[in-house]
Amino acid sequence: MTATLIEHTPAVRFRDELLRAGLLLATGVDGVYGRAERFDAVVEAVEKLIGRRAEGDNAELMRFPPGMARPAFEASGYFRTMPQFVGTVHCFCGDDTDHRRALECHALGGDWAEEWRSSDVVLTPASCYPVYPIVARRGPLPEGGWLVDSASWCFRREPSLDPVRMQMFRQREQVCFGTPERIRAFQTRWMERALAMFADLGLRAATDLANDPFFGRPGKVMANGQRSQRLKFEILVPISDPERPNACGSFNYHVHHFAEAHGITLANGEVAHTGCAGFGLERVALALFRRHGLDAASWPVPVRAVLWPSEA
């Protein structure tokens, strides 16, 4: 009975369509997929489109691998507020005896990874996280603040049958440093840009006040605080389920959280404020496949022209 219910959710039907079409490749783990060339070409086009919309901002480009330094991760406080999403990198640090024990344990059906120890690398939860310590190490911000255009593979431990909820995915995220006024203006500018961009892509999108999925009862206080201060907005698009739109991007004002955590100051020595505007690239691609069909070659000409202007 349960199996029947699962099979008939819109999310599972959409995932099956994507797998049958060969756009996503199953790995045996929910939320971890291989990408076919036809899927990745759309992800790449979406990322370049975001880059074109940011042209003229003169942001500093930073690109990151999927892992970040553990001390910077710890300073961010992420594991205190959203421990349920965290993925740490564990490595083998033993000798021959430990290795033998791991192999014997595995042969007996045990967990060989018990011999592994946590390393100084943590999987990056959002593209902006590795940016803050780098900017902090340079000393006070220049007059007028700073702007970074970051991209990274990200990890969040939330296995799901819904293809929209991937555990490993890519983000393109603008990160703004400066005064509160600068951050609020940046947040508004990117919400307007996002609405225009999604309209150009033929996607029905709306922005809304949001909160992060903070963990546990304490998380309820944090979520309430985030909403009452209007710190987080999302752009929502129907993807797997037309009745339940998914966030494809978020526009966040962190007040001085990251600046205090990493020691980032304005040119005048005051604690800086920060904000970020990020897009989940796979989600935007999935929204496009859902709206315009699984064959990108047959998408409406105006949509293709927005994604691949050189072909137009």
Next chain:
Amino acid sequence: MGAALVAEIVVKAKIRTLLERLGEFPASPEALRDDADLHAAGLSSYGTVELMVAIEEEFGVEFPDTLLTRATFGSIEAVAAAVSSLVGAGAAAREEAA
């Protein structure tokens, strides 16, 4: 001085002590008025969570979901009102059970 007023003064003093112990609260709780905005005084979002946990331990209460809001921890007065309502509710429930 009435018993209720004494209880209120004790609760507020305990809340100030807990604020003082928070790692991330820059202001001096003794210098804060009862109605001063704690968030404006530097109580961070995580500091709010630490205060919530500390209060639950100190007073042996559990905030219901409806009180898990930023406003509940907006001032010493607001926190004291929430604590009094929970302690009062707990005492009433114990009396009823007895």
